[in-house]
Amino acid sequence: MASRPKATILDIAREAGVSKSTVSLVLQGSDLIRPETALKVRKAIEDVGYVYNRGAANLRKAHSNVIGMVINDLTNPFFAEMAVGMERVFQSAGIVPFIANTAENPVRQEEVLKSLMEQGVAGLIVSPARGTTPGAFRRIEMAGLPIVFTMRRLPESRIPVIAPDNHRGAWLATAHLIGKGHRRLAFFGGSSDLVVYHERLGGFREACEALGIAKRDTLVVEGETSRKGGIACLETALAMADPPTAALCFNDAVAFGVMLALRKRGLEPGADFAVVGFDDVIEAQHYMPTLTSVAVDSAGLGERAAHVMLRMIQSRTTRAEDHIGAVNLVVRDSCGPHRPAGMGDAA
Amino acid sequence: MASRPKATILDIAREAGVSKSTVSLVLQGSDLIRPETALKVRKAIEDVGYVYNRGAANLRKAHSNVIGMVINDLTNPFFAEMAVGMERVFQSAGIVPFIANTAENPVRQEEVLKSLMEQGVAGLIVSPARGTTPGAFRRIEMAGLPIVFTMRRLPESRIPVIAPDNHRGAWLATAHLIGKGHRRLAFFGGSSDLVVYHERLGGFREACEALGIAKRDTLVVEGETSRKGGIACLETALAMADPPTAALCFNDAVAFGVMLALRKRGLEPGADFAVVGFDDVIEAQHYMPTLTSVAVDSAGLGERAAHVMLRMIQSRTTRAEDHIGAVNLVVRDSCGPHRPAGMGDAA
DNA sequence: TTGATTTGTTGGAACGTTCCATTTAATAGG
DNA sequence: CCTATTAAATGGAACGTTCCAACAAATCAA
Incomplete structure (x- = not known):
């Protein structure tokens, strides 16, 4: 049922009585279009139930707004916290992070990376799976795609790393x-x-x-x-x-x-x-x-990683400095009483 | 640096001395190609560091292999467990789930859904954010995209739900x-x-x-x-x-x-x-x-949701039955020892 | 030998966008 | 009234794939 053959920009154009170029301009929020025309177009968009085809668009402009985040263990709350930090900064930059889990499996990781690249992501933030082979990221580097590692670093690699001290x-x-x-x-x-x-x-x-x-x-x-x-x-x-x-x-x-x-x-x-x-x-x-x-x-590291990624994308470089995040010891009760409580920090 | 203008199927064709059609066939693993030719092509693919452009491909065949999983709270371990269950079944079907977090924010959810659709996902598995407006999924339904809810259901909606009892x-x-x-x-x-x-x-x-x-x-x-x-x-x-x-x-x-x-x-x-x-x-x-x-x-519900989704995709329908998962009470220590203990006197 | 069939391979027309170069319409300057 | 200038809209050529129809070469049937 449903599934009419999917509205395109041309359907909108016809519906609104303008050219496809005009519709395209409206979609991009250009101010070259007369407001009333834009309005008419927007109405048509709504009417035909149009969904933008980013694949087609990327064919021309190659400027995707998604970055991939590849995580070795989604069930570790640590990564969820980190992801939340990233999302905060990406959101305000208008880019959407897609998260994929590798479950600490290098083969799965390979698949996931491949899929993400094919999808045309603008960059990759990766916490590599254990046992990742040294060459696993060669293709990505060759493609000139920005990539940063979080938490883990690979033995020989020159890929920037965001990790705690x-x-x-x-x-x-x-x-x-x-x-x-x-x-x-x-x-x-x-x-x-x-x-x-x-x-x-x-x-x-x-x-x-x-x-x-x-x-x-x-x-x-x-x-x-x-x-x-x-x-x-x-x-x-x-x-x-x-x-x-x-x-x-x-x-x-x-x-x-x-x-x-x-x-x-x-x-x-x-x-x-x-x-x-x-x-x-x-x-x-x-x-x-x-x-x-x-x-x-963790959230801070996530934010940092996101910032580094944004900068790499903007300056279209594939290099960046490592970032070693500050750490501090939070003393609680698992090492025995440390003097009369009171000025403790365990909140 | 790097960032040569990205190899395409034509570059491979030139490199291997065949036509683009042949390359395309090889990429799809067709057996219409003589093995030695295929080998030659595969070598060229490797040499030029080619990455497949799924966006371009989908333009013709509209047959994406990714499904979007939209969850309302990534930091709830429950969802991570569910995601892992899903991944298990999707992996063997050759499809890759991308996870996106809405952090219980309907506006964010809107963005995320939009992005996923634009990306051309084959289906959506969603645990809706609190306060999702009734109409939020109209466009998706109009587009004829398979969608299933997990855990939460929307008041009036006819979208299939996978949830516990x-x-x-x-x-x-x-x-x-x-x-x-x-x-x-x-x-x-x-x-x-x-x-x-x-x-x-x-x-x-x-x-x-x-x-x-x-x-x-x-x-x-x-x-x-x-x-x-x-x-x-x-x-x-x-x-x-x-x-x-x-x-x-x-x-x-x-x-x-x-x-x-x-x-x-x-x-x-x-x-x-x-x-x-x-x-x-x-x-x-x-x-x-x-x-x-x-x-x-949770993992079982994830698997179930994934199966339902696969079936919907295969039979290109947008309907499916709800699935109410069995539950059982796991008795541990937080209700006290098993005898009818002293009640009353709290506080 | 000739035509039919099979086996591999290939050109070209889509697909839905963007963007450049252009056209058309309206406005201003003289 | 004509020409410049500006504003708004447009046609068409890309982009990287798939797939159909067509082709060439080799094999087969007669």
């Missing part, structure tokens, strides 16, 4: 744990095929060294970056001879998993074992106990 | 609370401009009536469908003369807010006040206490 964040968190008196520390979750992993782990290691924790009192357990991964990490750690008493987790999801596993063993997070997360997703302040975490300002 | 879910949850011995019940969160709200509230009311709770022992507090909304609802309720001892919440986010607010007042969710959520997002099983909630099988 992972090194410093990990350093701060580790120092906090040591300041609490812990002497046997662990780093939980993540895997070494991620550059971020090395950054965070590096911060952890340096802080340990600088603050006098011997390397042999330090434990690193790789694992999935999810609650499940966190649970597994804790199990592994507690099975060791001289188990750690505190852990910095690769991200909040892992931290939640760790706390969960502690509870299941009858241990109290904070009192019996200190845990710090990374990302400071909204849930962090709602957990029991509330989670001390490295806040990375 | 809200009425029954609320009924079950309410019955559970009453079975626990509660006699003064509240319904927290949501607002009456949502059809879902009336469905859930309806289930709540009917259960109360059927199980002998007088209407005056029943409290309904509208509010935002977020943690913040939940907090506000609880404050309001506890300020009443004869406060309720249990609440069914519009969704899990509200329930989390309520539990939070209880804690802040020194009350223990489950023991001092029972709360039930709706949606059963993953977090529900990780909270302290774990949240009793109505599981709606």
